[in-house]
Amino acid sequence: MPELPEVETTRRGIAPYLLNRKIMKVVVREPRLRWEVPASLATELAGQTVSAIERRGKYLLLRTRKGTALIHLGMSGSLRLAVVGEPLKKHDHVDLVLASGRCLRFHDPRRFGCILWIEGDPYEHPLLAELGPEPLSHDFSAEYLLGKSEGRTTPIKTFIMDSHVVVGVGNIYANEALFAAGIDPMRKAGTMMIERCESLVREIKTVLDRAIKVGGTTLRDFVGGDGKPGYFSQTLQVYGREGQPCNNCMTPLKDSRLGGRATVYCPRCQN
Template structure:
């Protein structure tokens, strides 16, 4: 599944040839995504200029400005379970699962490909910070607003496990299952520890590790940027060096104790019983 680092890499990959260009047309071959693609968009998007692309959590936010009226609106894109976006010349042949093309006046198009069709291609003319998908999101994990004081204060009233706490996008965004496992290992915190039992010091260490794990993944993603411009590339997902995730029964990289696997909220948790003692 594309996680925050893959979405950030997608943003950097598609930005150079799309931002600042005007939309020529929209082709929707299959609009049955998580929510149906609004049918009026094929008429209303042409003539709009893509004035900015940004990311919020795992959403890509495309700011559109009307050439006629100057009115601002937005496309909210999400890659779902299996989506990717690439920038290709207009005449690139269509492959299976290429559901949407957004054609620009510079000869390039943004092509949305999604075998499982669980992604989103939504439009709104309302303020983004009040949109139901975005209004309740926690601060960006790599921003200063996501810090130990913030997380520690929130955790005080939460008896859920620390793992489900950091995976809840009301408290932290971008911490998918792999990143939660890796961050907790690096912090020496057992994944079932109650959020409210974390000490201030543990919270400080955890926040640093969440930021580092995500930053490192984004850095690794940078090597895949060229794939966003090739029809056969597989952008949006990349290899990572994992210390615990998927390593059941393999020796811990620190103490050689076999890594254990449990299931929490239907998601696999991997941990070292020695380095991450249960409290």
């Protein structure tokens, strides 16, 4: 389940091996991802040099002069640098082969991820054009959240997980940030006052920031390892702890479902 910190860690991990390097060949073993891998990916990306590796939300963009490979890791995807000829693991669906003798290997058991080929400005692509601000940017502020949430009746947790509001806040970090901010996940978004917006924005930034820093220590895993940096190394206060005592007040944590997602919170500390 790569969340934004994992995607950013992946970006940093693969960048040194891809930047200004030529993609010699693209091998698609299993095109049936969330969307079919287009034939144009192999025909157009082969022979191109990667000019930049960017991240927008949980999307990675491999930019070339001719176009952009847009990659999403979905729920179970990962990218790693394999040595060409290295035995394939189950669900190694796509290889981007480099001249160095390595290849960027896309692995995704559940196939919720995608790899698309975009020509023209990738940020005008429908998948990217309507996305909300980056959570770690100054555009994501208490004032922004207050304005955006006005009149909205959806629960605040569902709201902050909406990529059109702010990108990159997945279920785990939504639970953690709401606990840290002392906000009830079920609270209607439109009832948030500026002070609550301030603490929620602050905690979202803090939890993501911390996770990226932890991810940075596992960068070496992108070559020869399993390519899966983890948020599990950080202490989770509520996620997966339903029924256990709140670390703040010892009240048993409650769980419910919001938008079909596991939601865990402290009934005493969060309101």
